[in-house]
Amino acid sequence: xxxxxxxxxxLGRAAIATLRGTGAIALFAVEAISHLFRxxxxxxxxxxxxxxxAWFSLPVVALTAVFTGMVLALQSYTGxxxxxxxxxxxxxxxxxxxxxxxxxLAGLMVAGRIGAAFAAEIGTMRVTDQIDALNTLSTxxxxxxVAPRLLAGTIAMPLLVVIADILGVMGGWLIGTQQLGFASGxxxxxTFDFLQAWDVISxxxxxxxxGFVVTLMGCWCGYTSGGGxxxxxxxxxxxxxxxxxxxxxxxxxxxxxxxxx
Amino acid sequence: xxxxxxxPRAEGATPKIRLRGLAKSFGPKLVLDGxxxxxxxxxxxxxxxxxxxxxxxxxxxxLGLITPDAGTIEIDGRDLSKLTRREREAxxxxxxxxxxxxxxxxxxxxxxxxxxxxxxQNRITRRAARDKAAEVLAQVGLAASVGDLYPSELSGGMxxxxxxxxxxAAEPDIIFFDEPTTGLDPIMGAVIDGLIVDCVKRLGxxxxxxxxxMASARRIGDDAAMIHRGRIVWTGAAATLGETGxxxxxxxxxxxxxxxxxxxxRK
Ligand SMILES: Nc1ncnc2c1ncn2[C@@H]1O[C@H](COP(=O)(O)OP(=O)(O)O)[C@@H](O)[C@H]1O
Ligand SMILES: [Mg+2]
Numbered sequence: 001x002x003x004x005x006x007x008x009x010x011l012g013r014a015a016i017a018t019l020r021g022t023g024a025i026a027l028f029a030v031e032a033i034s035h036l037f038r039x040x041x042x043x044x045x046x047x048x049x050x051x052x053x054a055w056f057s058l059p060v061v062a063l064t065a066v067f068t069g070m071v072l073a074l075q076s077y078t079g080x081x082x083x084x085x086x087x088x089x090x091x092x093x094x095x096x097x098x099x100x101x102x103x104x105l106a107g108l109m110v111a112g113r114i115g116a117a118f119a120a121e122i123g124t125m126r127v128t129d130q131i132d133a134l135n136t137l138s139t140x141x142x143x144x145x146v147a148p149r150l151l152a153g154t155i156a157m158p159l160l161v162v163i164a165d166i167l168g169v170m171g172g173w174l175i176g177t178q179q180l181g182f183a184s185g186x187x188x189x190x191t192f193d194f195l196q197a198w199d200v201i202s203x204x205x206x207x208x209x210x211g212f213v214v215t216l217m218g219c220w221c222g223y224t225s226g227g228g229x230x231x232x233x234x235x236x237x238x239x240x241x242x243x244x245x246x247x248x249x250x251x252x253x254x255x256x257x258x259x260x261x
Numbered sequence: 262x263x264x265x266x267x268x269p270r271a272e273g274a275t276p277k278i279r280l281r282g283l284a285k286s287f288g289p290k291l292v293l294d295g296x297x298x299x300x301x302x303x304x305x306x307x308x309x310x311x312x313x314x315x316x317x318x319x320x321x322x323x324l325g326l327i328t329p330d331a332g333t334i335e336i337d338g339r340d341l342s343k344l345t346r347r348e349r350e351a352x353x354x355x356x357x358x359x360x361x362x363x364x365x366x367x368x369x370x371x372x373x374x375x376x377x378x379x380x381x382q383n384r385i386t387r388r389a390a391r392d393k394a395a396e397v398l399a400q401v402g403l404a405a406s407v408g409d410l411y412p413s414e415l416s417g418g419m420x421x422x423x424x425x426x427x428x429x430a431a432e433p434d435i436i437f438f439d440e441p442t443t444g445l446d447p448i449m450g451a452v453i454d455g456l457i458v459d460c461v462k463r464l465g466x467x468x469x470x471x472x473x474x475m476a477s478a479r480r481i482g483d484d485a486a487m488i489h490r491g492r493i494v495w496t497g498a499a500a501t502l503g504e505t506g507x508x509x510x511x512x513x514x515x516x517x518x519x520x521x522x523x524x525x526x527r528k
Contacts, residue, residue, distance in 0.1 A: 040383075121368075129364035132326045136358040137378040137427075138350070 025220050032150050032219070035143040042148050049152035053114050053211070054159055060113065061106045065164035068101050069093055069171025077180050089180070090190035093172035098195070098203045102164040103157075104251050107210035110157065111243040115218040118149060119239035122222025123232035131223070146219045150212060157211025158204040165200065202258045209254060210247050217243040275338040277302035277435065277467040278323060283332035284491075285318055292318050294491030295332065300484075305461060305468040307482035307499055309513060311522070314488050316471040317361060320437050323469075324358060325349060336435070354382070357433035357466075361440045363424040365412035371398070371423050372408035378431040397426045400463075401456050418449040422456065429460045436461060438470040442477045454480040475502055475514045487513065489522060 076092040122145055125131050134141040169191060176182040218239045225235035276299035283296040292315040300306045310316050321327040323334055325341070334341045336352055344352065365374050372394035379385040385393055395405035401422040412420060421441060428436055441457060442450035454477050461468040470481050478485055482499030487510050495507045503514040512520030 040381075125366075128362060129360045130366055132321070132324075133358070133360055133364040133366070135326055136324055136353065136356065137381060138354050138431075139377070139381045 025216070028146075028220055028223070029150075029216055032142055032146040032216075035140065035147040036151055038143075040143070042144060045144065046148040046152055049149045049215075050156050052117070053110065053152055053215075054156035057106075057110050057113055057156075057160060058163065060109045061160050061164050062167050064105050064109055065097070065102065065167040066171040066174075068105060069097060069168035069173075070175045072096055072101070072168075073172040073175040073180065077176075086180075087190070089176060090172065090182070090187050091194050093176075094169050094191045094195050095199060097168035097172075098165050098199045100203070100251070100255075102161045102168055103203045103206040103210060104247060106157065106161050106164045106207065107214065107247040107251075108244055110153075110160070110211070111214045111217075111240055111247060114153065115214045115221075115239040115243045116236045118215060118218030119222040119225070119236045120232055122146075122219055123225035123235040124222075126223060126225050127228055127232060141223075146223065149215045149219055153211040153215030154208050155211070157207040157214075161204055161207035165203065202254075205258070206251060206254050209250060213246050213250065214243045217246065274302065276300055276335075277337065278469070279333075279335040279338075280319070280323070281333045281335075283319065283322060283329050283334065285315075285322065285327065285329045291491055293322070293329065293332075296488070296491070296493055298486055298493050298496070300467060300469055302467050303465060304483045305458075305470065305481055305499075306484045306486065307470045307472055307478040308486050308488060309473060309478060309502075309510070310471075310488035311473065311513070315491055316488060317439055319488070320358075320439060320469065320471065324356065324437070325353065354378075354431075355434040357428035357431065357436040359421075359424045359428045359436070359438045359441055361443070361471075363412070363420040365420060365423055365427070367412045369411075370408065371410050371412065371415070374412065374423060375408070375426045375430050377427060382431070384431075393430070394426075397430045398423075400429070400460065401426045402452070418445055418453070421445065421449075421453050425453070425456060425460065429464060432464055433466060434464075435467045435469070436464070438468065438481075440471050440473075442472065442474055447476075450474065450477060451480070457481055473513075478502055 072093045073089055076089050077086055080086050080088055080092075122131075125145070131141045131145070134144055173184070173187055173191070176187045177184045221235040221239035221242070222232075225231045227234075278298075278300040280296050280298040283293050284291075285293040296315075296319055298306075308316050308319065318327060322329045323336075339352075341349065341352065365371075366377070369377070372391050373380070375394040375397050376385060376390035379393065380387065380390055391408060394408045398405060398407055403419065403422055403426070407415070407419065407423070412423065415423060425441070428438075438457060442453050445453060457468070457470070458481060468481070470478075472478050472481070479499055479502055484496065485499040485502055486493050486496040487507075488494070489509060495505065495510045497505055497507075497510075503511065505511055505514075509521045512522055
C-alpha cells in the first residue's frame with residue numbers, strides 16, 4: 001500500500017515537474033516572440049543567425065537529402081519489384097521526401113548543429129555573466145540573444161527544406177536512371193504528375209515548426225544553464241536530445257493534423 | 262564615521278544608495294540576512310568579506326539582476342521596487358558595472374564591447390563608436406589598436422582594463438567594481454586601482470567596489486563596510502582598515518587564522 005502511494009507520489013512529482021517545465025518554456029517563447037514586435041530590432045544579429053543556420057547547415061542537409069533520396073529509390077524499387085509496382089518508385093521518393101523525410105531529417109541535422117551551438121554559446125554567456133552584463137548595458141538579453149535566433153530558425157528551416165526536397169528527388173532520379181534503368185524524362189514526369197502543392201507546403205510548415213523548436217530549445221537550455229563548464233555541457237546535450245524528440249513527436253502531431261480528414 | 266554594527270547615517274543628505282534589511286536565500290542556503298548599508302553620493306565605498314559571503318549577490322540585487330526575498334533598495338531616495346519597468350531601466354542606464362571575470366562579449370571586438378551601451382542607446386553611430394572607443398581605451402591606458410582585437414586575445418590585465426573602459430564609456434553616476442584586482446599581479450593590481458580612482462574622480466561618480474585585498478581597499482575606498490554571514494558587521498573609514506578596533510575586521514585585514522571569523526570548511 002505504502003509502496004503504491006510512493007509510486008503515485010513519484011509519478012505525480014514527475015508530472016508536475018514536466019508541466020512546470022513546459023509552462024516555463026512556453027512563457028520564455030512568448031516573451032521572445034513579443035520582442036519581435038517591439039523595437040529596437042537587431043537586424044544584424046538576425047542576419048548572423050540566419051547565415052549560421054541556413055548557409056552553414058547546407059552541406060550536411062544537402063548530403064543527408066541526396067543519400068536519403070538514393071536509398072529510398074533503391075529500397076522502394078527492390079520492395080515494389082515483389083508485386084510488380086516498380087513504376088511507383090518516383091512517386092514514393094518524391095512524396096516521402098517532401099512530406100516526411102526532408103523536414104524531419106533536416107530538422108534532426110539542424111538540431112545537432114544549431115541546437116547544440118546555440119545552447120553552448122548562450123550557456124557560456126550565462127555562466128560567464130555576459131547575460132547579466134547585457135542587462136547592465138541597457139540591452140534586454142531576450143531581445144538581443146533569443147528573439148533574432150528564433151526568427152532566423154523559423155525562416156531558415158523551410159528554405160533548407162526546399163533545397164533538401166530538390167536534392168532528395170535528384171538523388172532518387174540519379175539511382176533511378178543510372179542503376180534501375182528508368183528513362184530520365186519518364187522518371188521526372190512520374191515525379192511531378194502526382195505531386196500536389198500541399199505535399200510540399202505541408203513539409204515546409206513542418207520545417208518552420210521544427211526550426212522554431214530547435215532554436216527555442218537551444219536558446220532555453222543555454223539561457224537557463226548553470227554550474228560552469230559542466231552545466232554548459234549538460235545544456236548542450238539536453239538541447240539536442242529534447243529538440244530531436246520534440247521534432248519526432250511534433251512530426252506525428254502535425255501529420256495527423258494536416259493529413260487526416 | 263565608525264562604530265560596530267550600526268549602519269552609517271550620512272548626515273543630512275540622502276545617501277546615493279540605501280539598503281535596508283536586504284535578504285536573499287538560494288534554496289535552503291541563506292546568503293543575505295538583512296543587509297543595511299548607506300553609500301554616500303560621490304564617495305567610494307569598498308565592501309569587504311570572505312569568498313562566498315554574498316558580496317556579488319548584494320551588488321546583483323542593486324542592479325536588479327537578482328530579486329531579493331525581502332528588504333528595500335533605494336537609489337537617490339527612490340525605492341527601486343516601486344518603479345515601473347521603464348523607470349527602472351532609466352535608473353540602470355546611469356549605472357556601470359565591472360564584472361568579476363570581465364564578462365566581455367567574446368563574439369564582439371573590443372571597440373564594440375567598449376561602446377556597447379552607447380550603441381544600444383543609439384547615442385552614437387557605429388562609425389563614431391570606433392573613435393569613441395579609442396578615446397576611452399586611452400583613458401585606461403590601452404592603445405587604439407587594441408580596439409580591433411577580440412577579448413580572447415587579451416591578457417587578464419588588459420581584459421580588466423577593457424571591462425573598466427566598458428563600464429565608464431557611458432559616463433555613469435554609479436559604478437560597481439566586482440573584485441577588480443583579483444587574479445592580477447600586485448603591480449597590475451595597483452595600476453588598475455589607480456585607473457579606477459582616476460576614472461571615478463573624473464566622472465564624479467559614486468563607486469562601490471568589492472574586494473578582499475586590503476591594500477586595494479585602502480587605495481580605492483573612502484568608506485568601507487565588512488560583510489559576514491549575510492550581514493554588515495562593520496562600517497568605517499577605509500583608511501583605518503587594519504586598526505579599526507573591530508576584532509573581525511582586523512582579523513580579516515591581517516589575514517589571521519585565529520579570531521572571531523571561523524572558516525566554515527563544510528556547510
Ligand atoms: N544564482 C545563484 N544560485 C545559487 N546560489 C548562488 C547564486 N549566486 C550566488 N550563489 C551563492 O551565494 C553565495 C554568495 O555568492 P557571492 O555573492 O557570489 O559570493 P562573493 O561574496 O564571493 O561574491 C555563494 O555561496 C554562492 O554559491
Ligand atoms: Mg563575487
